[in-house]
Amino acid sequence: MNHLFNRVAVAAIAVAFAGEAMATEWNVSLWGKRRAFTEHVEKLAELVSAKTNGEFTLNISYGGLSKNKENLDGISIGAFEMAQFCAGYHRDKNPTITVLELPFLGVANLKEEVAVARAVYAHPAVQADLARWDAKLLMTSPMPQYNIVGTGDPRATLESMKGMRVRATGGIGKAFKAIGAVPTSVTATETYNALESGVVDTVAFAQHAHLAFRTIDKAEWWTENLNPGTVNCPVVVNTDAYAALSDSERAALDGSVDEAIAHYVANYEVL
Template sequence: MRIKSTALSVALASAIALSLPALAQTVDGPTVEWNISTWGNKRAFTAGMEKTAELVAERTGGKFTMKIHYGEALSKSRENLDGLSIGAFQGASVCGFYHPGKNPAWSVLTLPFLPFSDWNVSRTVRDNMMKHPALVADMDRWNAISYMSGLIPPNEAMGRGKPPATLSDWKGMRVRAGGGLGDAMEILGAVPTTVPAPDVYTSLERGTIEAAVFPFTYAFSAYKLPEISTWYTSNMSLGVTECWIVFGKTAYGNLPQQYKDLLEDIKDAAYEAQIAAYVDIDKKNVPVFREKLQELVYTDEQLAELRRVAGQPVWDKWVAENQDKFDARGLLDALLAEIEKAQKGT
């Protein structure tokens, strides 16, 4: 009986061990300390990065650590790629439209009205596109490699003053919007500007801009825009702003293979944390927005007109402006093919 019991215990223990998630396993290696540069405070956007740092330390028993520096403590938001290129820090958040000249191919992801229909499609497409040679080449110029997308949700607008109840009301409005979203707003007659996120509150308060296009809803609350705004849109779904986490290529290359493997192993958990943060903040923010601000809901006819005048024309303009820099048409076609493939897989 004793032997049988022991054998049963061993078998049971083995079964339990096999059923434990990979995250419970410890990875041994040298002591490595990384500094990560970002802007703003802790918020939904930083959840994926924070989960990555948490799991890296946990899985290595504290031997591999990532210290996240908020509030542009290490670098201005527009200069994170520059800092990575000289090895000033080992990782950073990057938003492409802050510096479109530094990463022109990445702007394909900011084109308006791309059909990122759900979180799974968004993640799959953006992960796959990070491996595209044109996007890889953009990062190579800055001695950087892409790790994961910030999975920015679709953008809406928030502002003060006369609300743009009709599409014609946007004419002449000064709006914080970048990339293809800025081009779309310009077609509506607005005057787009690429004010960095930390400066939007002051710009809106002083009247330098009259509205800001931001990911719904976390960015509005993160930068406290509801405090000084009077209205917001809830169904324009202009498109996404591509921001992502990058690592210095030299720093990443110096990691032992087990740490590189670990970064891949924990990516699913980091994405899960990122998505959960967005979902949770929406549940909190939407009721508050509706209580305090005027919600603008455009009709199906208005949305169809918006997409007609500011969708495909912006895509065509983007191709024409970038074709001499890289195969812009081929890149856009690759993106649309990835979206179609991902949608069929959901």
Template sequence: MFRTKFRHIIGATMIAAMAFGSVGVAYSADKVVWNFNVWGGQRAFTKGVEIIKEKLEAVGNGSFELKINYGDALGPKKQNPENIKSGAFEAGQLCVGYYPGKYPLLSVMELPFLLPRDINARAKVEMAVLSHPDIVAELSDRWNSKFFGPAFLPAYEFMGNKRIETTDDMKGVKMRISGLNAKALQVFGAVPTMVTATEGYNALQRGTIDSFGFPYSYAFGSYKLYEVSKYVTEGLAMSGFMCLQTVNIDAWNKTPQAVRDALPAAQEAAIAGMIEAYAAADKKWRPIFRDKLEVVEVDPATRAKLAEGAGKIWAEWTKKT
């Protein structure tokens, strides 16, 4: 039965991809406050939750506040699921690859070469999957949480101090990318090594990572990885983390109805705002990268070669999950 459910999830994801290319609420007098935890500072990635904050607070008219705590101010990112579940804080940012085994169904979105390359299509696919009843149940039953904010990412490229143009160039290279995508690189001799986004600068500087996989281009600029790198790829366009924002269900249920009703429209505004922010980041960062680094244009045949084994990895996921 479970295997059938998991096959249904991956099937639904593929269809969507093709179709689209103490627990409680913090109070201040009569105001409901959600404390939201996220790593790093303001950047294109956080634009979505910043828009949702603006929209929901406007509807709340003083009865609701979404307080964004940057820089992991409320606790380490790897403890966000547990802290949201327990009500240590009401809401937070998640990226599934940081939590191996904790979101088995949702990890479908991190399968290599499953998502479309186009950012608009990626956003639509992720929203469709996040509304799937089995995904909703995984969040609520395992983690006492509910999806509230989109956090889709552009396709991944690699930046670092090893030049990567072909699959042969990956042999022995310590490459940072999440577990399921890592399997596609291991076939060609890469050595996957996972560190968090905030650890990337030091990891490249010290040589514990040779090449860092990140959403292109905003993340490389936001975390200044170009300062400690020589090369960046364009054309690999790999899948990466599946990210989302969740809220504790008890906190959600105590939130004013008008605020809850306003969430779908706020999500749509967040999606549009994130797409604009990623485009603006490309205009800013890609010329800087071309000035400071060697941009390695990856031939489509190389990407196709990497993607050849994806079906086998998908099948293994279905069998094991």
């Protein structure tokens, strides 16, 4: 009887460990803090967990896994399974998606931003470009047109922007450079200190970032209709991790993207 009990106990433990082994946990590398810019990832985690009864979870880290400029590198070596990055942080590593950061594209709203990004992400050349880093494009992080805040005298004309030290990346930075400004590509998390210390005197951000990174607190003036463009910041997954998902897990992930993006856009529109 004791032998039978022991066999049953061992079998129960084995089943328990097997159940634990079947659960899938992904680490997700973001930066800063939870804000409008990350709400689609937060929603995605919520939806995926709900659809899989907690068997597939996304563990979101804000800066604990990697620096924002190193997220694509982390994906390429499998340091984590999902990450967000901005194309302008390393244009040479993802040249094809920098087309979305060209200035004055005329994209009117976030829904158009999503549609344009999806069309670009679906192009075979873009997918091959990101595949060099073992990265699969999952969804975009649509952002509205940028505007600038600054210190000192307002820059009300193009002429007055000559010599302006502006935090701006990608195509926006090139546009400012073309009129004589001096673009600087400090990261979002470094920008407040750069503005406070005088490394830059103006900052180009989307609305949520001026609020989240408190540049508006240091501003003496700002623009509301400059609209020089925006940056493109995709959410990507490691291709090996994606391939290792079960069919149901993959369906839960892919099937949650549209709802996550819709939540992001709706949340942004009430800011």
